[in-house]
Amino acid sequence: MQIELINTGSELLLGRVLNTHQQWLGKKLADTGYILSRQVTVPDTADSICDAVQIALGRSDLVITTGGLGPTSDDITRERIAAQFGKPLRKDEKIEEHIAKFFHQRNRPMPKSVLVQAQVPEGSLVFNNYFGTAPGLAMTVPSGRSDIGNNQPWLVMLPGPPRELRPMVEKYLLPFILQKFPLHEEFHCRILRSMGIGESMVEDRLLERLRPLMKQGLDLGFCARTGQVDIRLCGYGPKILDLIAKSELLIRSEIGKYIYGTDDDSIEKTVVDKLIDKGQTITVAESCTGGFLGHHITSIPGASRVFLGGFLTYSNELKEEMLEVRNETLVKHGAVSKAVSIEMAEGARLKTKADHALSVTGIAGPEGGTKDKPVGTVWLGLASIGRKPLAIRKFHPYDRETFKQATVNQALELIRRRLG
Numbered sequence: 001m002q003i004e005l006i007n008t009g010s011e012l013l014l015g016r017v018l019n020t021h022q023q024w025l026g027k028k029l030a031d032t033g034y035i036l037s038r039q040v041t042v043p044d045t046a047d048s049i050c051d052a053v054q055i056a057l058g059r060s061d062l063v064i065t066t067g068g069l070g071p072t073s074d075d076i077t078r079e080r081i082a083a084q085f086g087k088p089l090r091k092d093e094k095i096e097e098h099i100a101k102f103f104h105q106r107n108r109p110m111p112k113s114v115l116v117q118a119q120v121p122e123g124s125l126v127f128n129n130y131f132g133t134a135p136g137l138a139m140t141v142p143s144g145r146s147d148i149g150n151n152q153p154w155l156v157m158l159p160g161p162p163r164e165l166r167p168m169v170e171k172y173l174l175p176f177i178l179q180k181f182p183l184h185e186e187f188h189c190r191i192l193r194s195m196g197i198g199e200s201m202v203e204d205r206l207l208e209r210l211r212p213l214m215k216q217g218l219d220l221g222f223c224a225r226t227g228q229v230d231i232r233l234c235g236y237g238p239k240i241l242d243l244i245a246k247s248e249l250l251i252r253s254e255i256g257k258y259i260y261g262t263d264d265d266s267i268e269k270t271v272v273d274k275l276i277d278k279g280q281t282i283t284v285a286e287s288c289t290g291g292f293l294g295h296h297i298t299s300i301p302g303a304s305r306v307f308l309g310g311f312l313t314y315s316n317e318l319k320e321e322m323l324e325v326r327n328e329t330l331v332k333h334g335a336v337s338k339a340v341s342i343e344m345a346e347g348a349r350l351k352t353k354a355d356h357a358l359s360v361t362g363i364a365g366p367e368g369g370t371k372d373k374p375v376g377t378v379w380l381g382l383a384s385i386g387r388k389p390l391a392i393r394k395f396h397p398y399d400r401e402t403f404k405q406a407t408v409n410q411a412l413e414l415i416r417r418r419l420g
Helices: 021-032 046-057 077-084 093-105 112-118 162-180 199-215 240-258 267-278 292-298 316-323 327-333 338-352 400-419
Strands: 003-008 038-042 062-066 089-091 119-121 125-127 136-140 154-158 187-195 219-225 228-236 259-262 282-286 307-312 356-362 377-384 390-395
Touching: 003 021, 003 046, 021 062, 021 162, 021 187, 038 046, 046 062, 046 077, 062 162, 077 089, 077 119, 077 154, 093 112, 112 119, 119 136, 125 162, 136 162, 154 162, 187 240, 187 400, 199 219, 199 228, 199 240, 228 240, 240 259, 259 267, 267 292, 267 400, 282 292, 282 338, 292 307, 292 400, 307 316, 307 338, 316 327, 316 338, 327 338, 338 356, 338 377, 338 390, 356 400, 377 400, 390 400
Parallel strands: 003 038, 003 062, 062 154, 282 307, 282 356
Antiparallel strands: 089 119, 125 136, 136 154, 187 228, 187 259, 219 228, 356 377, 377 390
């Protein structure tokens, strides 16, 4: 089955808005057993939208568009698609009632222009929008293809805002796809998440050992992210669960110490879960990451049970005042050093009486580096009750955002390893 996604919006092409639809929709479809075949992004112009839809219908069974269903002048998807396929627009009374109720409940005046969203191409299925005013629409359209006989492809139009699109996909689109395009074989996918080992090394150690299972139907893939590598094990059919299980055992036997989680796990969730299981607490002392480490930990539900707080000590003065880092240590070794990272961690742990404390101090750049400590240098410290403190040096010669993300990941991996 071929599924194509068309994202409309000039703001996406201008880079003013991050296009999250492909990633989110692709994952939702894959989790249900359907693989997205293609994705394109086009501007808010009639010719661009119509051309993209026509081309997609010539090779796909299902085409999904996002955006262009609102009430403003650049929301032209519904109108142009209806005209393209000769489907007159008809007023849907239920949608009009929903729009009026939407504004009434929020005690806001209703512009007359919003009622254009109640215009529905003749013969369309309507996906209700409980978080906005533009409904989703689904309809069969002629494609001119000879390979599909009397079966016409489906075109689904979804609203652009994620807060409206995502509930609509889960409530309406996925059940719709399962009904119209039932799977002939069951699909399963397992993701093993690793950190501390490069993508090339992962492939070098695993590929040849997994080839016999791949010949039996296993789909193997690797995806490198900042400091991490995801190993994807997927496939269709009655034997795939057994193949995935055998593959996972083999992978864990080879690189198990690098694997921190599976499927949707994040490194921060793994750490929080381990701390909860052990009944232990943690605090952080941050310099170059500016609170990013604490942010990742507190993004996990239940973090309040283990996270006591943190110290954001960007200046040397605050390192001395809040964490009791010794002035002579700063003078002798500099703020970005093994000695300072250890004193930061120990100071944070003693101040909060936590079981563990992580510290980060580094040079994010683009300036401030030296020959001995170039931009990208970072020291990670870890102090734990009853254990000798440790510190490790890392080098992340990236932009500031990537530098922070890599540093946070490795700090969390440091405590994960200690927690076992």
